[in-house]
Amino acid sequence: TFTGSVTSNHAGERVVLQEETKYGDWRDLKSGRLDGGSNYSIIYRWAFAGDHTVRVLFPRDVRNIAGASDPVTVEVQQKQVPGFTITSSDQLISYGQSVTISGVLDEPSSTTTPDPNIPVTLWARNAYQSQFTPVADTTTGTDGSYTFLPQAPDYNTVYQVRTTMAPARHSAALFEGVQDVLTMTPDSTTSEVGGHITFTGTVLPDKAGHVIYLQRLGADGDWHNEEIQFVTNASTFQFGWTFGKAGTYQFRARITGDRGNVGGASAPVAIQVSPATNPSTLPPAS
Structure with a gap:
């Protein structure tokens, strides 16, 4: 609170x-x-x-x-079931990255005595699934610890570890966030007053129809929305910007989170703008 x-x-x-x-x-x-x-x-x-x-x-x-x-x-801190812990190597990853789920299982009715050689199963439910499904298996070590092979979820996913055989035991649920990955490239990194730059880029995973923003870094140190577009059916986008004043400008693309993924932003790109060579063509300052 x-x-x-x-x-x-x-x-x-x-x-x-x-x-x-x-x-x-x-x-x-x-x-x-x-x-x-x-x-x-x-x-x-x-x-x-x-x-x-x-x-x-x-x-x-x-x-x-x-x-x-x-x-x-x-x-x-991650919520835990006493005697059956679960942890993530990184609870917020970018699309395409992998994460390792591990933990420790103790003997029933104990939170200090390891339970070795117990088969355990990793269950997962992503943002678009209604039920958990098994995705990996392993066995606890002599110290009760377990580690599953790295997982690479496409969407926000909830994981839970359960004993494979009776007696049934399970860990707490663990949320794994997956961020959208954006790239954005200008057709030039230099321009002049009155010049026009086109920015193109991609979003992963597929975000066709999703709103996306062109943002410019302000003098206040914050990013400000300057243009709004929709991601195409190919999960690409395009923005355009005409410069009204000389200077150095920084832009990025930003997409907000949805049910499936945590939002993300592209790496900033800098555009160097010089005074116009033909002042008669100047647009209004912007």
Whole structure:
């Protein structure tokens, strides 16, 4: 639970709990309303373990500009069944990467005595499946530990480890997030005022029909949406940009998460823009 207040009093207005992504921007997690004393209380539960850096944002209104709290880091631990642990080598991977699921099995009614030579099965259910299915098997070692062969899920997936034979025992459920992978390439990394650059790229896995954004890095250090398109049936996209002022610009493509995957962003690309050679052709500044 995250609590705090906004000064001056903005009773009844909305605040947003946000998390910093690995791309350096902030994504909304959950919103709340300020009470009569301009205080807020927001409850949020994460799907996967690890360190999460969060803040609370007050969007601008007619009286004040936007403001944000100082960021804080929250350490979230994986829920465990006593005597049957499960861990992931990385609970947030990019599409195409693999992850190793491992853990330790103790003897029944014990959380300290290893249970060796026990066959165990890894079960999985991705975001588009309604039931778990077995995907790998192994046997616990002399210390009760187990490690499955690396898994490469295409979509967000929940894993659980179960004993293969009776007595039936199982670990907690473990969420594995899979991020979209984006590439974006400009037709040139240099231009001039009045010049036009075309950006093309791809998204994996297939995101045909999904909204995608062209973002530009602002002087405030945040990424701002500049153009919106839809991913094509071939899971590709295209943007265009005309420059109104000289300078160095940084762009990237950004796609938000959906049921199947955690959203992602392409690596930034820098465009160097020089003054126009023919000032009479200048467009309005942008």
